[in-house]
Amino acid sequence: MVFFSLDTDGDGIPDTIDICIYVPNDDQLDLDGDGVGDACDIDIDGDGYNNTDDTCPTTNSAVQNDTDSDGIGDACDDDIDNDGLINEHDNCVATPNTDQVDLDNDGLGDACDSGRRAVKQNAHCKNIIIILYFSWRYLKVFAH
Secondary structure (H helix, E strand, C coil), rough: CCCCCCCCCCCCCCCCCCCCCCCCCCCCCCCCEEEEEECCCCCCCCCCCCCCCCCCCCCCCCCCCCCCCCCCCCCCCCCCCCCCCCHHHHCCCCCCCCCCCCCCCCCCCCCHHHHHHHHHHHHHCCCCCEEEECCCCCEEEEEE
16 A cells, blocks of 8 residues: 655655645754744744844844844844954954954953043043152152
8 A cells, every 4th residue: 555645845745744835845944943944934043033024034132233234133243343353353342443452451452442442532641651660668650
């Protein structure tokens, strides 16, 4: 006895076990595990945003920020500030700074380091150089 199984979309997967009956998807991928195959799922990542409106259609992200307005959401953008440096090597991930200057060596670039910005914006501190002179008897501090 031969049994035939209906395969509406012709992808080789019988409709009884096909997670996308009307759209061919022989890989049967289901990123969000909702039982609807990615090929026919309007929200592939299951974050509540339709794929057409989702800044990261394959990354579950409740926040849809796109800091650099490049059409790729921050959750899946490897260069959030679009300065040409990938996030893992950028010392200011959300602030463009191709020079990567970090004068205080704290790991944050000066462009996004609030401590550095405060010093730069404080005009009367801008040109102060403090020289510490140590002697075995006294400490002198000179400001120029």
